[in-house]
Amino acid sequence: MDLLSWTFADPDVQADKPILIDAADPTRSLSTAQLRSQVRRLIAGLQDTGIGPGDCVLVNAFNDVFYSVLYFGIMGCGGIFTGVNPAYKPAELAHHIALTQPKLIIAAPALLPSTLAAAAQCGLPPSAVYQFDLAPSSTTPGVQSWTSLLAPNERSWIIPADPATAPAHYASTSGTSGLPKAAILPHSYHVSQASFLSSSAATLPYTPIRLTALPPFHVFSTPIVPSSIRSRIPTYIAPRLDIPSFIATVSTHGITETYLAPPTIVALGANTAATSGTLRSLRQVWFGGAQLARPNREPLLRALHPNAAIQPVWGMTEAGWVTAGRLADTPDDSVGCVLPGYTVRVASDGELLVRGPALMLGYLRNEEASAAAWGDGWLRTGDVGREEGGKVWVVDRAKDLLKVRAWQVSPAEVEGVILAHPGVADAAVVGVELGDGSGEVPRAYVVRAAGGGGVSAEEVRQWTGERLARYKVPEEVVFVDCIPKNPTGKVLRRVLREEAKNERPKTEGEAVVVMEVTETQSRVGARHTYSG
Structure with missing residues (x-):
């Protein structure tokens, strides 16, 4: 199934209740019905602009409740979504533009100077750049608003003939040498990832309410919103992680689930405002991007619900979430259990290899790197470790790649x-x-x-x-x-x-x-x- 058909499978169930909510201003929200309508209007507008199957659209913006309109709308018109880190400088952005070759760019007003400079460097005209202006005060004169892409009429999304081979997303991923590459991710990749979060939510001993401040284009983050919509889980969206705001949102809205990078877990555990009872509603904290030993999780864990868990996620852009902790498991130093559909084996040199239900299709315009990523039909992870009883332990990295505050470098x-x-x-x-x-x-x-x-x-x-x-x-x-x-x-x-x-x-x-x-x-x- 394609991602949009899976996500909006039950359009009439609780369709009018807020599903994506601005953490800073809860009066800004989208219900499932509103989101679906906005997505269908963007599909029509993008198609009228000439964006169609196989065309790439790049988004350079901070997280927001309306970011998902862009994400789904681009895929829905048959296009390929690609997002970039708002911290990118013009040279980094120009590399990504040259690699993914977008026909259109949508950027936050604050990021327009670097975006326009990079676009010009790559021969993309200013008319191809739209501003993601979410407030009248943020508009930049002379640059088209993204709202001009919202057609007055709605149009259904395109259903690809084969979701397993239809590219939906070019995801940036740093290699061990040279500049970042772009992994080609099909619709089935995102559906399989979101399915895990959706199915696990169905058996929880509490009512989930989520908060995410993760970059929405990062594969640690991409399963969250589709699974929330499918499972009707209210999800609060923050543009970035700010500890005082994070604590206030959890406390005020009774957040039960969130997703963090290891340094944030350490920082929260040392923050007296976080450990004074304000985070008692939290039942699960997922972390990824780097390992975090149990002693470093304990200060924050003591501040959460008595039955809470701080759980690891292990994976990679090319494969998505491969393992994750389970709420009922006894804590250990593993990176969690292998998720349904995945198989992990250890090569003779100790490298962990992966097979899964829907992995990347390869690296964009890089046949050599694509071939090197696979060995006898298994995806190389670059991590060294072991697998026992369905759990995985990671002990080292075979690659030179760094993980800095969960970002690949x-x-x-x-x-x-x-x-x-x-x-x-x-x-x-x-x-x-x-x-x-x-x-x-x-x-x-x-x-x-x-x-x-x-x-x-x-x-x-x-x-x-x-x-x-x-x-x-x-x-x-x-x-x-x-x-x-x-x-x-x-x-x-x-x-x-x-x-x-x-x-x-x-x-x-x-x-x-x-x-x-x-x-x-x-x-x-x-x-x-x-x-x-």
């Missing part, structure tokens, strides 16, 4: 930006653990260029911050005499990661000997200067 992408600085001769990026169990941050190892004027750590960070999203900017910069590489020139990230683990300099400006490279790597003792 390609070290090669960050390195490429740093290397473009005239004062830098060489660079490498690895992840270092924060130490509080909430994940890792990027650390850059930098070789200064001869005669480059002695570039500083702050200059490296500023240069990177002007070109990349904040979460990709190195939190730490270590200046070195050389970058360890093998005889073919490949950066030995393992050496750098071991150094970061075994020797964390304590004082800014302190020079320390932290690495000695083996003879096959030219046996160099490198002296480092730390700045963080």
Whole structure:
């Protein structure tokens, strides 16, 4: 079944009750009937504009109750939805535009400068950019409003001949090298993901009320709204995670379920306002994007309902949710149980491989990466671990990919930006653990260029911050005499990661000997200067 037919399968059941609600202003809401009508009007408007099957439409906006109108409407006219992180800088956005080749872009007014700059760089005219102006005060003169795409009449959505092969979504995913790729996700992928949340909600010992502040284009988030509509679960939408607002929404509206990144769980557990009884209604907190040890969950868990659970989700853009915790299970350090329809096996080298009911179709315009993602019909996850009794434990990552505040970061992408600085001769990026169990941050190892004027750590960070999203900017910069590489020139990230683990300099400006490279790597003792 296609995603829209599955989501709106029962159009008359509780159709007039608010289903998507603005967390900051609950008077702003959409019922299922209102949402369905808005989606059908957008379908008609997009088709009248010339958007049809196979055409991509890009959305660059913060989460909102009306974001789902765009999401469903684009897919409903036969188009392919793609969303981007609002933190993207023009160069990152231009890469995504060049890759996905959208015919039309819808952007929040605050994001129009970077969006128009990136669109122009890719040869997309300003007339193809619409503003997602949700309030009169936010409009930008001279840019078309997205409301002009809402036709006065409604039109039914297109039902693809084969939902298992019909692309619905180009989802950005960072690889271990180079710039981010786009995974091609079919309708069946999203239906299988939403089906799990919908079926699990049917057996809960409480009435679910949801709150999400997740990016709506991220695959950790995409099952939430379709399953909420299908199961008639009121869902409060926040544009971003703000801890005081989060606490107030949970307390005021009796939220029972929410979805968080590990650093937020750690932060909430240390927040006295969160641990003073305000979150007692919460029964399930799902987290994904990185692991979080049980001791780091405990402070927040004690602040929730006595029968609550903080549960892991393990997966990847290419496969969606593969495992998840179950409310009745005894807590452990696994990443949960394998979800129905999925199979996980361990390769001879320890890498976890996955088969599932509806995985990605491949990477857009990247046959080499698509072929490399599969091994004997199994999707490679890049994670090393084990499977026992239907549960999965993840112990390491085979890939170099970083997970920073649940966002994927390609070290090669960050390195490429740093290397473009005239004062830098060489660079490498690895992840270092924060130490509080909430994940890792990027650390850059930098070789200064001869005669480059002695570039500083702050200059490296500023240069990177002007070109990349904040979460990709190195939190730490270590200046070195050389970058360890093998005889073919490949950066030995393992050496750098071991150094970061075994020797964390304590004082800014302190020079320390932290690495000695083996003879096959030219046996160099490198002296480092730390700045963080």
